[in-house]
Amino acid sequence: MELLARARQLESEGRSIIHMEVGEPDFPTPDPIVEAGRQALMEDHTHYTPAMGITELREAIAGHYATRFGCRVDPQQVVVTPGSSGALQLVMGVLVNPGEAVLMADPGYPCNRHFVYLAGGDPVTVPVGPATQYQLTAELVEKAWTPNTKAVMLATPSNPTGTLVSRQAMEEIHEVVKSRNGVLIIDEIYQGLVYGGEEFTAASIADDIFVINSFSKYFGMTGWRLGWMIAPREMVAAVDKLAQNIFLSPPTPSQHAALAAFTEETQQILESRREAFRARRDFLLPKLQELGFEMATEPQGAFYLYANCSSLTGDSFDFAMRLLEEEGGAITPGKDFGSNRPEQHVRFAYTTDISKLEEGVKRIARFLGRS
Amino acid sequence: MELLARARQLESEGRSIIHMEVGEPDFPTPDPIVEAGRQALMEDHTHYTPAMGITELREAIAGHYATRFGCRVDPQQVVVTPGSSGALQLVMGVLVNPGEAVLMADPGYPCNRHFVYLAGGDPVTVPVGPATQYQLTAELVEKAWTPNTKAVMLATPSNPTGTLVSRQAMEEIHEVVKSRNGVLIIDEIYQGLVYGGEEFTAASIADDIFVINSFSKYFGMTGWRLGWMIAPREMVAAVDKLAQNIFLSPPTPSQHAALAAFTEETQQILESRREAFRARRDFLLPKLQELGFEMATEPQGAFYLYANCSSLTGDSFDFAMRLLEEEGGAITPGKDFGSNRPEQHVRFAYTTDISKLEEGVKRIARFLGRS
Ligand SMILES: Cc1ncc(COP(=O)(O)O)c(C=O)c1O
Ligand SMILES: Cc1ncc(COP(=O)(O)O)c(C=O)c1O
Numbered sequence: 001m002e003l004l005a006r007a008r009q010l011e012s013e014g015r016s017i018i019h020m021e022v023g024e025p026d027f028p029t030p031d032p033i034v035e036a037g038r039q040a041l042m043e044d045h046t047h048y049t050p051a052m053g054i055t056e057l058r059e060a061i062a063g064h065y066a067t068r069f070g071c072r073v074d075p076q077q078v079v080v081t082p083g084s085s086g087a088l089q090l091v092m093g094v095l096v097n098p099g100e101a102v103l104m105a106d107p108g109y110p111c112n113r114h115f116v117y118l119a120g121g122d123p124v125t126v127p128v129g130p131a132t133q134y135q136l137t138a139e140l141v142e143k144a145w146t147p148n149t150k151a152v153m154l155a156t157p158s159n160p161t162g163t164l165v166s167r168q169a170m171e172e173i174h175e176v177v178k179s180r181n182g183v184l185i186i187d188e189i190y191q192g193l194v195y196g197g198e199e200f201t202a203a204s205i206a207d208d209i210f211v212i213n214s215f216s217k218y219f220g221m222t223g224w225r226l227g228w229m230i231a232p233r234e235m236v237a238a239v240d241k242l243a244q245n246i247f248l249s250p251p252t253p254s255q256h257a258a259l260a261a262f263t264e265e266t267q268q269i270l271e272s273r274r275e276a277f278r279a280r281r282d283f284l285l286p287k288l289q290e291l292g293f294e295m296a297t298e299p300q301g302a303f304y305l306y307a308n309c310s311s312l313t314g315d316s317f318d319f320a321m322r323l324l325e326e327e328g329g330a331i332t333p334g335k336d337f338g339s340n341r342p343e344q345h346v347r348f349a350y351t352t353d354i355s356k357l358e359e360g361v362k363r364i365a366r367f368l369g370r371s
Numbered sequence: 372m373e374l375l376a377r378a379r380q381l382e383s384e385g386r387s388i389i390h391m392e393v394g395e396p397d398f399p400t401p402d403p404i405v406e407a408g409r410q411a412l413m414e415d416h417t418h419y420t421p422a423m424g425i426t427e428l429r430e431a432i433a434g435h436y437a438t439r440f441g442c443r444v445d446p447q448q449v450v451v452t453p454g455s456s457g458a459l460q461l462v463m464g465v466l467v468n469p470g471e472a473v474l475m476a477d478p479g480y481p482c483n484r485h486f487v488y489l490a491g492g493d494p495v496t497v498p499v500g501p502a503t504q505y506q507l508t509a510e511l512v513e514k515a516w517t518p519n520t521k522a523v524m525l526a527t528p529s530n531p532t533g534t535l536v537s538r539q540a541m542e543e544i545h546e547v548v549k550s551r552n553g554v555l556i557i558d559e560i561y562q563g564l565v566y567g568g569e570e571f572t573a574a575s576i577a578d579d580i581f582v583i584n585s586f587s588k589y590f591g592m593t594g595w596r597l598g599w600m601i602a603p604r605e606m607v608a609a610v611d612k613l614a615q616n617i618f619l620s621p622p623t624p625s626q627h628a629a630l631a632a633f634t635e636e637t638q639q640i641l642e643s644r645r646e647a648f649r650a651r652r653d654f655l656l657p658k659l660q661e662l663g664f665e666m667a668t669e670p671q672g673a674f675y676l677y678a679n680c681s682s683l684t685g686d687s688f689d690f691a692m693r694l695l696e697e698e699g700g701a702i703t704p705g706k707d708f709g710s711n712r713p714e715q716h717v718r719f720a721y722t723t724d725i726s727k728l729e730e731g732v733k734r735i736a737r738f739l740g741r742s
Contacts, residue, residue: 001615028415037624038409044399046594082453082596085619093489098469114616118464120491223417223623225453225596244372245485248456251622252594253408 003320007330018360021330022351023159024222025303027276030269032260033221040256049252051243052236053080053228057255061228064262071204077230079239082250084189084214084227088115089246091210091229094238095183096121100150102185105136106338107306107345109159109187121150127340130296134161134306138172145180152177155187157194157301160337160347162281164197164300167205174206185210189227190302192218192270195278197300208232215254217302218270219261224254277303280350280357287361288348291368303350306337310344312368320346327363374691378701389731392701393722394530395593396674398647401640403631404592411627420623422614423607424451424599428626432599435633442575448601450610453621455560455585455598459486460617462581462600465609466554467492471521473556476507477709478677478716480530480558492521498711501667505532505677509543516551523548526558528565528672531708531718533652535568535671538576545577556581560598561673563589563641566649568671579603586625588673589641590632595625648674651721651728658732659719662739674721677708681715683739691717698734 004021011017028034052058058078065073081087088111096102098120104112106125113123126144128134141152152173156165165173170186177184186202186209202211214227231239260266285295285305293307313319317333324330332349334342350357365371375392382388399405423429429449436444452458459482467473469491475483477496484494497515499505512523523544527536536544541557548555557573557580573582585598602610614620631637656666656676664678684690688704695701703720705713721728736742 024419029417034412034415034417037412041405041408041412044405046400046405046592048395048593082622083619085617089617098491111616118489118617120469221417222419223620225618225620225622245482246456246460246489247596248454249594249596251453251596251625253624254622 001336003324003330003333006321007324010324010328015328017328017330018356018363019330019352020348020350020357020360021332022349024351025217025220025273026351026353027220027273029220029224030266032263032266032269033219033257036260037253037257040253045252045256047252049249049255051247051249052240053250054255057258060259060262065201065203067262069199069201069204071201073203073230074233077233077236079229079231079236079243080250080255081227081229081243082247083216083225084187084212085111086247086250087212087227087229088112089118090239090242091185091212092116092119092121093242094235095119095151097150099148101146101148102151102153103136103141103144103149104153105134105155105158106340107134107160107334107342108338109155110336110338112153122148124149125338125340133163133297134158135163135165135169136173137169138176141173141176149180149182151183151185153185153187155189157190159190159302160304160332161306162299162302162304163297164194167198167200170202171205174209178208183208183210185212187212189214190217193274193277193303194301195274195281196298203230215258215261219258220270220273221254221258221261224257225251226254226258277350280354281305283354284348284350284357284361291361291364291370305348305350307346307348308344309346314343316343316346323364323367327367329360329363329367372707374695374701374704377692378695381695381699386699388695388699388701389727389734390701390723391719391721391728391731392703393720395722396588396591396644397722397724398591398644400591400595401637403634403637403640404590404628407631408624408628411624416623416627418623420620420626422618422620423611424621425626428629431630431633436572436574438633440572440575442572444574444601445604448604448607450600450602450607450614451621451626452598452600452614453618454587454596455558455583456482457618457621458583458598458600459483460489461610461613462556462583463487463490463492464613465606466490466522468521470519472517472519473522473524474507474512474515474520475524476505476526476529477711478505478531478705478713479709480526481707481709483524493519495520496709496711504534504668505529506534506536506540507544508540509547512544512547520551520553522554522556524556524558526560528561530561530673531675531703532677533670533673533675534668535565538569538571541573542576545580549579554579554581556583558583560585561588564645564648564674565672566645566652567669574601586629586632590629591641591644592625592629592632595628596622597625597629648721651725652676654725655719655721655728655732662732662735662741676719676721678717678719679715680717685714687714687717694735694738698738700731700734700738
């Protein structure tokens with residue numbers, strides 16, 4: 001955050017900054033979605049909607065699971081939310097009582113801890129590393145489980161690591177969680193941004209899982225503030241009630257715009273973007289490895305590379321700050337993602353085009369005295 | 372809520388329903404705002420913004436206080452939020468620690484209690500009635516104060532009562548709260564929808580007050596999900612941090628659209644709508660009084676009349692339900708707003724045009740056997 005502010009400041013002073021820290025696609029929202037949004041405004045879709053979203057969108061989302069994954073989802077269990085941020089708050093709000101713990105991987109998305117705190121719960125982070133592709137496993141969950149544990153949260157693909165959880169690993173974790181009467185929460189907000197490995201949804205594993213998703217990343221709609229969850233049937237009423245109280249409704253024009261997200265036309269645009277992300281990853285990964293950054297496995301999703309930089313520095317925050325000041329290269333230090341050896345890690349985001357990434361790599365090389 | 376669902380159901384079955392329960396303007400968003408929204412989409416304003424909103428909008432809001440109230444507000448203290456709902460959550464989140472109490476009037480906006488609960492605090496409701504225009508006073512606040520009290524919340528105009536807090540009363544309450552090291556929160560989300568009495572803003576009383584506002588009601592932008600607060604200077608950083616964690620940013624197209632909310636052209640539209648609301652109130656109030664509903668004072672704001680119906684029924688919920696079933700007249704029973712003699716009160720919303728209100732009054736008369 002400090003670094004982000006400094007990068008903005010330098011830029012406003014006229015410095016050239018290569019942005020490899022930004023957590024949103026550089027692509028604009030696909031035209032058909034923008035057009036649907038403009039149309040919605042013309043048709044006065046500007047009033048409150050039901051707290052769980054308009055029926056058409058809940059049905060369209062359910063349809064998406066059928067088309068893409070051959071998975072049946074009941075529209076009644078689809079809850080449209082203000083960003084997946086809204087979904088995460090609702091899930092923790094309905095699940096977690098004061099004193100109850102939620103297990104999650106470290107490194108991980110930092111806000112997840114806050115959503116648990118907000119509900120009065122304890123986020124219990126479990127250190128993960130290259131041995132498990134920076135993901136929780138059934139074994140790790142079993143070891144970390146205590147009588148206070150209420151839920152386990154996984155993200156696949158993960159921010160910041162870009163790694164996936166395999167179907168088998170998820171099934172095993174689900175078994176463990178179920179056997180202990182806990183609840184599994186799967187963050188699929190980078191779903192669709194996957195460049196290898198099997199694609200599946202947690203919704204196809206069991207119907208007692210909270211599945212979180214977003215229009216922000218794959219669909220390129222960050223600023224529209226729209227996400228969703230699939231909630232277990234018996235939790236829908238509680239989720240609805242909380243949403244009525246704290247959000248009233250998700251943004252209405254955004255909901256109507258999102259109806260255009262699942263069309264053939266939009267899907268083609270999104271798939272070509274996926275290929276662009278893949279090409280960027282394929283460019284950046286080996287270059288960084290050559291420079292001494294270690295990525296244990298090939299990260300197969302999202303738009304992040306989480307690198308061990310301990311052969312280059314013992315203090316990733318200082319490293320990132322100096323790279324910014326000296327060369328105008330912006331990356332994210334590990335400490336934004338937890339307390340599991342953060343000083344040995346940095347995150348690279350490939351949310352900028354290859355020509356910029358080339359320049360970024362050059363600057364890092366120069367910074368390391370390698371050019 | 373139950374009643375709302377039933378009203379929708381009856382309507383979907385083809386029954387004619389006169390809606391006097393809806394808490395949002397029936398008017399669409401003013402054209403210049405819609406046009407600005409469409410333009411924003413064309414210009415790809417679809418990415419995340421800073422958590423506190425875009426600078427231009429924070430400045431435009433500050434400018435609005437200067438123009439409308441001659442009141443100087445520092446744009447740095449203006450925080451744009453996802454609806455005033457978002458602002459209310461942030462305020463309670465940064466102010467209230469577990470076990471601390473927030474005083475508020477009963478009847479009042481029900482979600483306020485939830486925002487306090489969410490922060491782990493205790494909403495302490497103080498019964499108010501016609502003697503104080505259904506508002507808290509300095510005396511009531513003093514009496515209700517305990518060592519755990521952290522903050523006091525007022526709404527002017529109030530939902531559900533439509534009554535105002537005078538400048539003098541607010542100053543007195545502010546004095547009491549300050550002398551006890553508490554914090555005053557003023558909900559001004561119906562600001563602008565005032566049909567009598569002086570218009571002022573709490574921001575002109577002191578700079579240690581949290582002032583909450585919204586684009587939903589006066590500006591006719593409910594579905595856009597946009598509100599704001601003015602936060603005391605020393606609280607801005609905490610508010611920003613919480614907003615970054617739980618919301619990321621307010622909806623981006625909405626923020627750009629709202630830039631058109633303060634223009635001369637839009638203000639003219641809004642002022643003519645205010646006159647329409649005033650005419651509706653002037654029509655509805657005496658008609659309801661003739662029928663036996665008691666409104667102690669002339670409610671001067673928002674678009675609500677909160678009526679004592681005890682001469683007509685001892686059970687306002689049953690009354691409202693039967694009015695709906697038998698005559699298709701939808702009003703809100705008191706129990707939605709607290710536990711201060713709710714069975715003796717109902718709320719009428721004049722968010723529908725006079726011809727519909729005429730028909731509504733006819734149906735109520737028939738229901739009461741008076742036609
Ligand atoms: C893992 C993860 N979850 C949730 C979010 C929240 O995104 P949004 O609220 O835009 O859906 C983000 C955003 O960066 C994220 O990286
Ligand atoms: C008193 C009061 N406060 C806050 C809100 C929240 O409105 P919004 O989130 O649309 O600004 C409402 C909506 O009805 C209200 O009546």
